[in-house]
Amino acid sequence: MDKIQLAMSAISPCDTSLLALGLAGVLVWLSGLAIYRLYFHPLAKFPGPKIAAVTLWYETYHDVWCRGKYVHRVKEMHEQYGPIVRINPHEIHIDDPDFYHEFYSSSKKLKKYPWYYKVSGVSDVSFGTEDHEAHRQRVSIYRNLFALRSIYAFEPNIKLYIKKLCRSFDDSLTTGAPLNVSHAFRCLTSDTITSYIGLGHGPLLEDADLGKSYRAYARIVTESSVLARHFPFVAYFQYLPSWLVTRLSSRFGILKAHLDRLTQQVNLACDGQIERDDTPHSTMISGIIGNEKHGTTARKAIIEEALILEGGGTDSTGQALEAATFYILNDPKVSSQLREELLQAIPDINNMPTLPKLRELKYLNAVINETLRISSPASSRFPRVNDSVPTVYKGWSVPVGTPISMNIWNTHYNQEIFPEPTQFRPERWLGANSRELEKYLVPFGSGSRMCIGQNLSIAEQVLTLATLFRAYDMSLFETTKNDVVMASSCMISLPGDESPGVRVSVQKALH
Ligand code: HEM
Secondary structure, three states, rough: OOHHHHHHOOOOHHHHHHHHHHHHHHHHHHHHHHHHHHHHOOOOOOOOOHHHHHHEEEEEHHHHHHOOOOHHHHHHHHHHHHOEEEOOOOOEOOOOOOHHHHHHHOOOEEEEEEHOOOOOOOOOOOOOOOOHHHHHHHHHHHHOOOOHHHHHHHHHHHHHHHHHHHHHHHHHHOOOOOHHHHHHHHHHHHHHHHHOOOOOOOHHHOOHHHHHHHHHHHHHHHHHHHHHHOOOHOHHHHHEEEEEEHHHHHHHHHHHHHHHHHHHHHHHHOOOOOOOOOOOOOHHHHHHOOHHHOOOOOHHHHHHHHHHHHHHHHHHHHHHHHHHHHHHHOOOHHHHHHHHHHHHHHOOOOOOOHHHHOOOOHHHHHHHHHHHHHHHHOOOOOEOOOOOEEEEOOEEEEEEEEEEEEHHHHHOOOOOOOOOOOOOOHHOOOOOHHHHHHHHOOOOOOOOOOOOOOOHHHHHHHHHHHHHHHHEEEEOOOHHHHHHOOOOOEEEEEOOOOOOOOOOEEEEEEO
C-alpha cells in the first residue's frame, strides 16, 4: 500500500462527508457572492466584463501574474464598453479627458482609496493619508518646501549635481564606451532629492554604477507595491530581520537593505549628525521635526515620508529624462531644432542662464511637455472616494463611497486630443491652441492630491536637458523605442523587463 492509500484509509466516512459539506458550503457562498455582485450590487448596472465584476482575482491575474498589465486591459474595456466601466467588483473607471479636472477638483473633499494606496505601509504619511482634512494638514508642511521660490533657492545645488553628472558624459567621450543614461539619470535625481530631504549629498553620482542597482531596486519597489496590494501580508517583510528576508526572497532582500540604509540615514539626520549641503536650503526633515501639523512626528513617519519623497522624486523624473533623451536623439529634426535654440540662448556653456530664463525657451519646454505626455511616468489609475455625494457622469450616478479612478496615460493617449498619440511631436505645444491643449496635460495629476514635487521635477528636467544638449553631441547606442515605451504599469510605467535602458554614445563636447 503506498503512502496515498495509507492516508486515504486514515480518513473515516464521517470525515469525508464533513469535507464534502464544507466544500459545498464554500461553493454555495461563492455562487451567492457572484450572483450578488452581478445582479444586486449597487454597481451591477455599470458596463464592463462580467468576470471583472464577479471577482478581484481577474485584476490580480493581470497585475500580479502578468506583472502590471491591468492598465492595458482597462484600456481595452473602454474601447469595448465606452467611457465608464466597472473594472473590478468595487471600482469604477472613467476615460474622458474632459472630465479629468472636474473629477479630481480641489473643491471636492475626495478620499484616497486605502486598498489601492496602502501598498507599502505608508498610511501615516502624505502620500497614503486617506482622509482629505488630515492630508491637507500634513501636506501644508510641504507647500513652502516645494514652492517655486524654494526651488529657485535650491538651483545652485541642482546645477552642482548636473556638473557631477557631466563627468560620466566626459568619461564616455574619452573612453568611447557608451553611457547608460537611464542609470546616470537615476543617480542625478536620487542625489538631488536626497539632498532636498535633508540627508546631505547622495552617494550615487560618485559611482554611476550605483544607478544600475538603483534602477533595479526601483523596479522591484514598484512591482512589489502591486503585489502587496493584492497580498497585503507581503508588506510585513519590513519587520523581519534582513538575513531572513534575503533568505526568503532576494528581491525583498534588496528592498529591506534599502529601507535599512535609509532608516539609518534619517536617524542620523534627525540627530543632527549629517553635514549640511553647500547651499543652505530648507529640508523635508527640518520642516517635519516638531511640526504638529503633520499629526505624527514619530521617527517611523519621518522615515516613511523620506521613503516616499525619495521614491517619488527619483524614478519618475529619471524616467522623464531618459525618455526625453531617447526622443530627442531619435529624430534629427528635433535634436537640431533644440540645439539651435540652446546655442542661441547659452553662448557660453560655462555660464548657464538661470532657471527662470531657461523656462522661457519655447522649444525646450515643448520637448519637456511632449516627453511628459508620451512617457506619462505616473501611469497608475489613482482612485478616489467621494463619501458625501454621488458622482454624476453623463447620466450615470456612481453611489457615494465607491472608488472611482481615471488614468493619466489614457488622457495623454486620447486620439482626438492628441492625434497620432504614439508620435513624439513637440510642435503640438507650439501651435495656436497650445494653451487649450495644456489643460489635457496632467502628468502630475490634478486637485488636492496632485504631485508636490512638480516644480522640483521640472527644474531638474529643464536644467539637465539644457546643459546636456548644449554641451555634448550624442547619438543613441543600441536603443529602440521598446526601451522607453510602457510595457506595464505598477504605480509608474515600466518598460519591458529585458530593457537595459537608454544608452548613448558621446561624440563631442561643444564649447
Ligand atoms: C516627472 C516626474 C513626476 C511625475 C510624473 C509625478 C507624478 C505624480 C502624480 C500623478 C501624483 C499624484 C498621485 C495620486 O494621485 O495619488 C504624485 C504625487 C506625489 N509626488 Fe510626484 N511626480 C513626479 C515627481 C516627483 C518628485 C520630484 C517628487 C519629490 C519631491 C514627487 C513626490 C510626490 C509626492 C510626495 C506625492 C504625493 C502627494 C500627496 O498625496 O499629497 N513627485 N506625483
